[in-house]
Amino acid sequence: MYVYATCKGGCTMVDLxxxxxLKLLDFTPMEIRHLLDVAKTLKKQKRNGESHRYLxxxxxxxxxxxxxxxxxxxxxxxxxxLGMEATYLGPTGSQMGKKETIEDTARVLASMYDGIExxxxxxxIVESLAKYSxxxxxxxxxxxxxxxQMLADIMTIxxxxxxxxxxxxxxxxxxxxxxxxxxxxxxxxxxMHFVCCAPKNLWPEENLTDECRKIxxxxxxxxxxxxxxxxxxxxxxxxxxxVWVSMGEPMELWEERIKLLSPYQVNAKVMKNAKKEAIFLxxxxxxxxxxxxxxxxxxxxxxIKEMEVTDEVFESNQSRVFEEAENRLHTIKAVMLETLKK
Numbered sequence: 557m558y559v560y561a562t563c564k565g566g567c568t569m570v571d572l573x574x575x576x577x578l579k580l581l582d583f584t585p586m587e588i589r590h591l592l593d594v595a596k597t598l599k600k601q602k603r604n605g606e607s608h609r610y611l612x613x614x615x616x617x618x619x620x621x622x623x624x625x626x627x628x629x630x631x632x633x634x635x636x637x638l639g640m641e642a643t644y645l646g647p648t649g650s651q652m653g654k655k656e657t658i659e660d661t662a663r664v665l666a667s668m669y670d671g672i673e674x675x676x677x678x679x680x681i682v683e684s685l686a687k688y689s690x691x692x693x694x695x696x697x698x699x700x701x702x703x704x705q706m707l708a709d710i711m712t713i714x715x716x717x718x719x720x721x722x723x724x725x726x727x728x729x730x731x732x733x734x735x736x737x738x739x740x741x742x743x744x745x746x747x748m749h750f751v752c753c754a755p756k757n758l759w760p761e762e763n764l765t766d767e768c769r770k771i772x773x774x775x776x777x778x779x780x781x782x783x784x785x786x787x788x789x790x791x792x793x794x795x796x797x798x799v800w801v802s803m804g805e806p807m808e809l810w811e812e813r814i815k816l817l818s819p820y821q822v823n824a825k826v827m828k829n830a831k832k833e834a835i836f837l838x839x840x841x842x843x844x845x846x847x848x849x850x851x852x853x854x855x856x857x858x859x860i861k862e863m864e865v866t867d868e869v870f871e872s873n874q875s876r877v878f879e880e881a882e883n884r885l886h887t888i889k890a891v892m893l894e895t896l897k898k
Contacts, residue, residue, distance in 0.1 A: 572894040576686040577694045579679070579701040580741045581767070585775060588745055592711055595883070595890035602637065602886065609639030611896055614670040619645045619652065619661075619685075620696070621676030626840060626884050627696045627704065631673050634889040643669070653681075662688035671896055674698075692895040694888075702734040705839050706742040707887035712880040713794055716835055721776070724749040726792040726830075728785060728820045729864055730758045730813070735798045735839055737764055740779060744768040747775040753788035755816055756781075785820055792830035796837040797822045797864045814858055822865040827874060836865070836875045844870035 570590035580588060601608045618631050628644065635642040652661040658681060665672050666689040674682045675696030686693040695703055714720055727739050731752040737760050743750035750768075752759055759765070759781050769779050782788040789795055797820075800813040827834060841848075843863040846855045855861055869875065 570894075573897060574692060575895050576692055577703060577891050577895060578682055578686055579695065580703045580706060580738065580745060583745070585745045585747070588707075588710075588742070591707060591887065591890045591894060592714060594894055595707065595711055595886040598637075598889050598893070599883070599886040608637060610893055611635075611670075612639030614639070614896060615641045615643070615668070616671040616673060616892070617643050617645060617665045617669040618673040618696075619650055619675070621647055621674075622697065623647065624675055624696070626881055627675055627888075630704075630884040630888040631694075631696065631892075634885055634892060637885075638889060638893060640670075640892075658684045659688040661685070662693075663690075665689070666691045671892060694891060694895070697734060700734055700737060701741075702738045702839070704884065704888050704891065705735065706738045707891070708880055708883035709739070709796070709837055709839070710742055710746065711883045711887055712837065712876050713835070715879070715883075716876065717793060721747045722749060723793045724751065724791060725794045725796060726751040726753055726789050728753045728789070728795060728797045728822055728826070729800060729817055730754060730798070730802075731760050732758045733798070733802055735796075736760055739796065740765070740768050741771075744771040744777045744779060745775060747772075747777045749778040749780070751780045751782065751788045751792070753782055753785045753820055755820075756783055758816075785826060786829055789826050789829045792834050794835050794837055795822055795827060795830055798839055799841070799843060800864055810854060811858065814854075814860065814863070817864070821863070822869055824866065824868055827869055827872070834874060836869055836872065836877070837880055838865060838870070838877045840877060840881055842870060842877070 570587050616635055632642045652658055662685045671692045672689055673694045673696050674685055677699055679698040679700040682695045682698055713723060717723060725743055725748055727736055731754045740750050740760055772779055800817045801809050842865060843851055844865050844867045846852055846861045
């Protein structure tokens with residue numbers, strides 16, 4: 557039997573049953589910490605080989621309009637660990653938005669499944685799925701937000717340092733995307749120090765930044781923007797980056813982005829500027845060498861072998877990218893369990 561986890565410090569029990577998981581703006585700091593506590597318990601059970609099939613007999617549908625390795629595997633493996641069955645609907649596996657409306661798809665799937673995952677394009681799509689679905693809907697990634705990734709990132713930082721309050725997390729690169737947006741949100745919610753190191757035109761949108769600064773007033777978080785990477789990364793606890801061209805964007809953007817973002821590459825000099833015990837994070841996949849099809853194309857066209865992070869940093873003792881990737885499994889399981897449990 558599953559025993560409901562409680563928050564630290566004797567706070568009231570958190571109940572997320574039936575809730576959608578669309579963006580972290582919808583969740584309180586207490587609820588986010590609760591999900592991290594549950595993920596920690598599930599990770600321990602997985603490592604110890606303890607059965608935790610708490611959702612046996614349930615089924616979930618996974619809509620992937622954008623392909624993924626980590627998100628798909630985490631939802632599928634997580635569903636199986638929890639005793640569920642999972643149906644994968646790839647980019648050509650559903651008529652949603654083509655021959656069938658989002659609203660109708662939501663109602664059909666909700667009549668057959670206990671939960672629905674969506675990974676794709678506009679945030680409005682996953683919000684619409686949730687509006688017309690009678691079962692929980694989870695955001696596996698949209699253009700605006702990537703909440704499941706954030707839980708894994710924060711869990712990794714928590715495992716490394718223990719406490720989160722005041723920890724300085726620096727994002728280097730294009731921060732006007734789902735990862736940059738979501739990191740700023742989760743840091744604001746949890747009282748952390750978020751720094752965006754990027755050209756000014758790639759800072760998060762002003763409206764979202766203002767909203768996060770208001771949240772930060774109540775959590776003692778700090779939200780900072782800078783175009784100076786050495787200023788921004790000084791004394792950082794964690795340095796984070798992402799690919800320079802997002803999934804689905806045209807190849808023509810590479811030349812422009814390489815010129816614009818090369819000064820924000822995470823290299824040994826940047827890591828040395830952070831705290832001695834600082835860690836490196838990346839949501840993956842990463843262009844840290846030329847051993848991929850796209851990597852080879854970039855080298856042939858632009859003459860560079862490494863992009864947003866050097867191979868030296870990616871493979872260093874400070875890198876926690878694979879621990880972070882594993883934590884996608886445990887945090888996604890926490891989200892599914894807490895929203896689907898009886």
